[in-house]
Amino acid sequence: xxxxxxxxxxxxxxxxxxxxxxxxxxxxxxxxxxxxxxxxxxxxxxxxxxxxxxxxxxxxxxxxxxxxxxxxxxxxxxxxxxxxxxxxxxxxxxxxxxxxxxxxxxxxxxxxxxxxxxxxxxxxxxxxxxxxxxxxxxxxxxxxxxxxxxxxxxxxxxxxxxxxxxxxxxxxxxxxxxxxxxxxxxxxxxxxxxxxxxxxxxxxxxxxxxxxxxxxxxxxxxxxxxxxxxxxxxxxxxxxxxxxxxxxxxxxxxxxxxxxxxxxxxxxxxxxxxxxxxxxxxxxxxxxxxxxxxxxxxxxxxxxxxxxxxxxxxxxxxxxxxxxxxxxxxxxxxxxxxxxxxxxxxxxxxxxxxxxxxxxxxxxx
Numbered sequence: 031x032x033x034x035x036x037x038x039x040x041x042x043x044x045x046x047x048x049x050x051x052x053x054x055x056x057x058x059x060x061x062x063x064x065x066x067x068x069x070x071x072x073x074x075x076x077x078x079x080x081x082x083x084x085x086x087x088x089x090x091x092x093x094x095x096x097x098x099x100x101x102x103x104x105x106x107x108x109x110x111x112x113x114x115x116x117x118x119x120x121x122x123x124x125x126x127x128x129x130x131x132x133x134x135x136x137x138x139x140x141x142x143x144x145x146x147x148x149x150x151x152x153x154x155x156x157x158x159x160x161x162x163x164x165x166x167x168x169x170x171x172x173x174x175x176x177x178x179x180x181x182x183x184x185x186x187x188x189x190x191x192x193x194x195x196x197x198x199x200x201x202x203x204x205x206x207x208x209x210x211x212x213x214x215x216x217x218x219x220x221x222x223x224x225x226x227x228x229x230x231x232x233x234x235x236x237x238x239x240x241x242x243x244x245x246x247x248x249x250x251x252x253x254x255x256x257x258x259x260x261x262x263x264x265x266x267x268x269x270x271x272x273x274x275x276x277x278x279x280x281x282x283x284x285x286x287x288x289x290x291x292x293x294x295x296x297x298x299x300x301x302x303x304x305x306x307x308x309x310x311x312x313x314x315x316x317x318x319x320x321x322x323x324x325x326x327x328x329x330x331x332x333x334x335x336x337x338x339x340x341x342x343x344x345x346x347x348x349x350x351x352x353x354x355x356x357x358x359x360x361x362x363x364x365x366x367x368x369x370x371x372x373x374x375x376x377x378x379x380x381x382x383x384x385x386x387x388x389x390x391x392x393x394x395x
Contacts, residue, residue: 058148062155064189065092065100066197066222068209073149075105080136084108089209090152092197100152106209121209121249125150190220192231197222207255208248210286221255226285227262237303239316242269242282242296246289254287260296260319269293271326280327293323297335301342305356310346313355317343 058073068089071077075086091102105128106112107120122128125145132139188195197220207221213229214221223231225241232241242263244254263269263282270293272278282291297320304313317339324336345355 060149060151060153062153063090063100064155065090065094067189068211068214070211070215074103074152076144076147079144079147081110084110086148087209087211088152090154091206094154094156098154100154103150103152104209121252188220188223190218190224190231192220192223194234195220195223196234206252208252210256212286213256221257224257225259225262226256227258227266227268230259232257232259236307236312236316237299239300239303239319242291242293244282244284244287244289244291246284246287246291248287248289254284254289256284256286258282258285260323264322270323271328280324280329280332294329294332294335297324297332297339301339301356304342308352310352310355313352314343314346 060073063069063074066089068087069075070087071085075088077085079086085108087106087108089104089106090100091104093101095101102123105122112120122131129141132141132144188198210221213219213226216229219229220231225232232238240261241257241259243257246254248254258268260269260282266285267276268278268283268285269281270278271280272283276283278290280293280297282293282296283289284291300316300320304316307313307316320339321336321343324332324339327333327336342355346352
């Protein structure tokens with residue numbers, strides 16, 4: 031048995047039957063967690079503070095220190111105090127930000143006693159070196175496949191057991207997501223690769239054309255981050271053009287945060303994806319998603335884009351070669367080209383590169 035002191039906290043490392051766990055000086059059993067894991071209460075967040083029944087929440091970030099601890103961790107107010115904040119300012123990314131809040135809202139607070147009631151340090155399941163190895167491995171993969179949680183590499187952190195989950199990829203990391211105490215607390219559900227409607231993993235085939243991610247900024251600059259299969263959303267009347275109280279017009283309605291996402295850019299990206307697909311069958315499958323989300327829209331640009339997609343699909347059905355299907359009829363009004371061109375520029379701002387303009391030029395040529 032040995033003692034260890036780090037960042038003002040003292041831990042005892044206990045070995046039992048060949049495995050080790052950490053115990054804080056206050057007797058808390060500090061179980062290791064994976065990156066992006068979250069939870070509520072002890073040992074990583076206070077309970078019954080300031081009132082009985084108040085339970086704070088925590089979340090682990092994506093970075094792991096060389097000493098084996100989560101470098102970025104977050105603390106969230108309990109639901110009762112969160113309601114008083116009216117949905118703003120209840121996320122804390124550092125100890126100083128928490129201290130500032132406590133001194134402001136509870137002038138007589140015992141700061142040391144508050145932090146002594148839980149462990150600020152969170153041991154990670156994996157070391158920084160194993161995380162680097164994992165990122166190198168996952169960055170080489172192009173297709174998403176489910177993988178058992180008992181991988182021989184021992185480096186999987188996705189809650190769904192998916193070693194090709196986007197949260198494990200080193201390149202193009204996603205923006206920080208808000209804390210979720212509903213679906214994300216369910217075992218086996220991963221916000222980064224599981225559909226919020228059917229709970230099954232998504233596919234990254236053809237640049238992920240078959241799913242939509244809610245990137246609405248909801249709390250303190252954090253995005254919602256929940257994803258859904260486009261097909262699931264269409265079946266649930268949460269995508270496309272839907273009347274009634276929900277009132278969608280070529281939009282997606284997020285089940286978690288109630289935000290709406292314009293699907294016109296997603297439909298344009300489908301055209302961009304098809305520009306590099308060699309199979310007419312696959313092109314039809316991808317463009318059919320665009321037809322489903324644009325059909326019935328009252329937006330002029332959506333109608334124009336739907337006409338373009340249906341024209342391409344008609345050419346494919348007539349047996350035209352793939353090189354010719356994106357050629358546009360000269361009789362189409364040039365105003366349509368200008369409007370679609372502006373939309374492609376919006377896509378270019380989101381994901382810079384030549385492919386977007388290539389697809390646009392193919393569409394208007």
